Amino acid sequence: MEKLYLKIGNQDEFDICEKVQGLHFLSDDSTPVTTNQFxxxxxxxxxxxxxxTFGKYQVVANFFLEFKSWEDYKLAKHQINRIFSTKKLIxxxxxxxxxxxRYVYPNFPEIKPISDGANSSTFSVNFDNPSGYRYSIDRSDELSKVQYGMYLLDNIYxxxxxxDKSFRVYNPSDIAIDPxxxxxxxKIISKFSGNSLKITNTTNGTSWSYNKSSNGSETVLLDGIVTTVNGNPATVNTDYGHIxxxxxxxxxxxxxxxxxxxTFSFPFIYI
Structure with missing residues (x-):
């Protein structure tokens, strides 16, 4: 039996079918969208x-609802709408x-019995996926869960x-990670001792430099294109590069x- 897990904002993840009596999750489906410019x-x-460019698309989640009375139906419908009334990213x-x-926003479903007097309903919820991507649930440096289709070298982490001064970083994503x-x-998290720090990806020629010295106690964070040192702004001390x-x-x-x-920390991105 398939299950659908949702995490709304900072709340704990939950199985939606455990929140609504008689609700069963059937399946989900989606089609990525690309926009070509000419x-x-x-x-x-x-x-x-x-x-x-990859555009936003909808993820369609299909459900089956069974109920014993009209009151049960109305209560279940209200519970479903209450869950999807959030304006937070899910x-x-x-x-x-x-x-x-996926990180999505829900749209209210149309829920009604399959026929007059019936005690069941089938319906779909359309979720908008604004990023157009799917992501690994874990970041690269916290990887604990993998599955088929993640291209992780036969599940070798x-x-x-x-x-070291030279090393290799593996990106199993479907696309390049470009902040x-x-x-x-x-996020590239560094501690170093020396006069400066330069990181170069010789595979594609991108690089970033931090031009001040450190004794190894400071945490230098390149978060996308923004640099901080121990949480304080420090982009001005860089060459404004990125990896x-x-x-x-x-x-x-x-x-x-x-x-x-x-440390290289990022979620894997899949289409």
Missing amino acids: LEISGADGSQFQYA RMRTNVESAIV PEYRFT YLGKHDL VLNTGWNDIVVSGTNSNDI
Whole structure:
């Protein structure tokens, strides 16, 4: 039996069918959306492709509701609408894809008996997925749950914390992790001793530099394109660079340090 788990805001995750008597989750389905942009040139035939973006799409969740009386039906309908009356972002996942989540907003379903006098109803809830993505439930540095389709090298957990001057970071996502153009979540957490810290992804040429010295006690955080030191703003002390992670393996080189401890923390992104 399939199960649908929801997490509303900071609340604990719950099985929706345990909140509504007689409710059964049947299935979910969705189709990713891409938007292709073209350039029209006056006097020229056809169009020139410019770029493609992933757009928001709907996730359709199908349910079956059984009830013994009209009162039970009205109560169950109210309970369902009450759950979906939230204006907060909802994390949803199923037991079929237990390690992958979507972040969605619900729309109220139309619920009615399958026929006059019937004691059951089938209905669907359409969830809007504004990001157009699916994500791993865990971040790379906290990975505890995996499933099929996550492309994790036969379920071998890669390392995401490093103390060497050169190492490899694995991105099993369907797309590159780009905190600048894609606004993707990528945190690089560093402690180092030395005059400066430069991190270069030699696979794609992206790099970021922190240009002040440290004795190894400070936590330097590159959160996307913003840098902080021990929680205080420090982007002004950088070269305003950022790191992009290609899909698959990325070769990383660290320079300017005597020693370093670096963690790459990000959720895997799937289409």
